[in-house]
Amino acid sequence: MTTDDSPNNPTLAPVCPECDTPLKLSTGINIGKIVECPSCGVECEIISVNPLKLAPLEEEK
Numbered sequence: 001m002t003t004d005d006s007p008n009n010p011t012l013a014p015v016c017p018e019c020d021t022p023l024k025l026s027t028g029i030n031i032g033k034i035v036e037c038p039s040c041g042v043e044c045e046i047i048s049v050n051p052l053k054l055a056p057l058e059e060e061k
């Protein structure tokens with residue numbers, strides 16, 4: 001059994017799930033917040049904050 005007791009990282013550094021561009025989030029990270037990637041323009045929704053996870057929004061056509 002491995003002990004992965006990593007301390008809380010105060011610096012959240014989310015990246016775009018499409019192109020790995022670091023995304024800058026304004027203060028206040030909430031589940032459901034939509035973040036647009038400045039590089040590829042994909043919109044990502046924060047689906048988890050601990051750990052921080054983003055999922056690209058799927059466009060309906």
Ligand SMILES: [Zn+2]
Pocket residue numbers: 016017018019020021037038039040041042
């Ligand atoms: Zn991107």
